[in-house]
Amino acid sequence: MKLTERQKEIIEIVKQNEPITSQEIAERLGLTRAALRPDLSILTMAKILDAKPRVGYYFVKEPGAVGKLEKLLEMKIEDLQSHPVVVQESSSVYNAIVTLFLEDVGTLFVSDKEGYLVGVVSRKDLLKVTIGEADIQKLPVSVVMSRMPNIIVTKPEETFYTALRKLVDYKVDALPVVVEEEVNGQTRLKVVGRFSKTxxxxxLASHLSEL
Amino acid sequence: MKLTERQKEIIEIVKQNEPITSQEIAERLGLTRAALRPDLSILTMAKILDAKPRVGYYFVKEPGAVGKLEKLLEMKIEDLQSHPVVVQESSSVYNAIVTLFLEDVGTLFVSDKEGYLVGVVSRKDLLKVTIGEADIQKLPVSVVMSRMPNIIVTKPEETFYTALRKLVDYKVDALPVVVEEEVNGQTRLKVVGRFSKTxxxxxLASHLSEL
Known part of the structure; x- marks a missing residue:
């Protein structure tokens, strides 16, 4: 929402003198109340100011707060993503668990020798195998992972909102951020980031604290 | 942002006829362009409509979208929380893991015999113990849990924003939602809900999809 110079002036006056009547604001600006009315209604409708009957106008919040929150929804994943943690499919389950603790993540992405995405392994996948009889030092992580093509991914150019919807709709804790590469006529996926519920x-928190 | 009846009418006209000039809108409403101007500037400043020079007005988004997103931040946890999953401190680690899978949650809250909160156990806590030498059928969950008073909690009357900040600032996946009770002069906590990153x-997703 783009404010005019006069609207900005009104906000400053209210900030420093709240509560203040429209008559008083008009006097300070050398205007009539009628001339001031459209600006005051815009500012109260946008919830930048609030009016209490017979008391006057109050300052509610900085203009721009709303726009920022909306802008977040349209931001690109490439500007928001975290660092991905990738293990090779030949890694043991034990090694995967150690990596998970060392890197302090909840989900590991699994790649083949060429570095292309072949699966995803969650804390739950790992927990399930550790309570079984398997020798987790020997069992490769590829046996317990979710496997391509049943992996929900996001892309650097997708938006915050799209990634949020995927996390929720597919009930996953983390999405690998991938780019496509053509290899021998096949489309393979390279992991370039992570977008998790964390x-x-x-x-969201850092965006809101900047408001 | 509360719209007047006339503003709602303008939005409907633009929706169905975009692009449409202010002259055409004025004609449909039986008004002069001058009389229409304040409403059109409010609607474009609120980014509900957009104007392209020499083309006309376009519909951008439903009014209310912005306000709703802001309102979410102030909503109370009691209106947003999920169902809590609680195990007793005497439960075995094995039982805790089974509960975690059956209930499909990432974090369990642990209570004493009277039902008061004594700890929290995460997938990571459970994973750590399963790769050790312990007999998880016999080991009580109280040995591996995080313990009161080192538990970050939220309360039914706290806001979405406060709970979000706690999840982020304390790096936890879930908060027990608790109410205080006085027992023999001591303050104990009863778990009434769960607020996790999920x-x-x-x-957030369901709130946004209603916009």
Whole structure:
């Protein structure tokens, strides 16, 4: 929402003198109340100012707060993503668990030798195998992971909103951020980032604290 | 942002006829362009309509979208929380893991015999113990949990924004929603809900899809 110079002036006057009547604001600006009315209604409708009957106008919040929150929804994943943690499909389950703790993430992405995405392994996948009989030092992580093409991914050019919807609709904790590469006529995916529910919470909180 | 009847009418006209000039809108409403101007500037400043020079007005988005997003931040946890999953401190680690899978949650809250909160156990806590030498069928969950008073909690009357900040600032995946009770002169906490990063993502997504 783009404010005029006069609207900005009105906000400053209210900030410093609240509560203040429209008559008093008009006097300070050398205007009639009638001339002031359209600006005051815009500012109260936008909830930048609030009016209490017989008391006057109050300052509610900085203009721009709303726009910023909306802008977040349209921001690109490439500007929001976290660092991805990738293990090779031949890694043992034990190694995957150690990596998960060392890197302090909830989800690992699994790649083949060429570095292309082949699967995703969550804390739940790992927990399920550790309570079984398997020898987790020997069992490769590829046996317990969710496997391509049943992996929900996002892309650097997708928006915050799209990624949020995927996390929720597919009930996953994290999405690999991928770019497509053509290899021998096949489309393979390279992992370039991570967008998890933790990333989501962090991005939202830091965005809101800047308002 | 509360719209007048005339502003709502203008929005409908633009929606169905975009692009449409202010002259055409004025004619449909039986008004002069001058009389229409204040409403049109409010609607474009609120980014509900957009104007392209020499083309006319376009519809951009539903009014209310912005206000709703802001309102979410101030909503109370009691209106947003998920169902809590609680195990007793005497439960085995094995039982806790089974509960976690059956209930499909990432974090369990742990209570004493009287039902008061004594700890929280995460997937990571459980994963850590399962790769050790312990007999998880016998080991009580109280040995591996995070313990009161080192538990970050939220309350039914706290806001979405406060809970979001706690999840992020304390790096936890879930908060127990608690109410205080006085027991023999001591303040104890009863768990009445759960607010996790998954709750957060779900609430945000469903809120946005209603816009």
């Amino acid at each position: 990333t989501l919470a962090n991005v | 709750t957060l993502a779900n609430v």
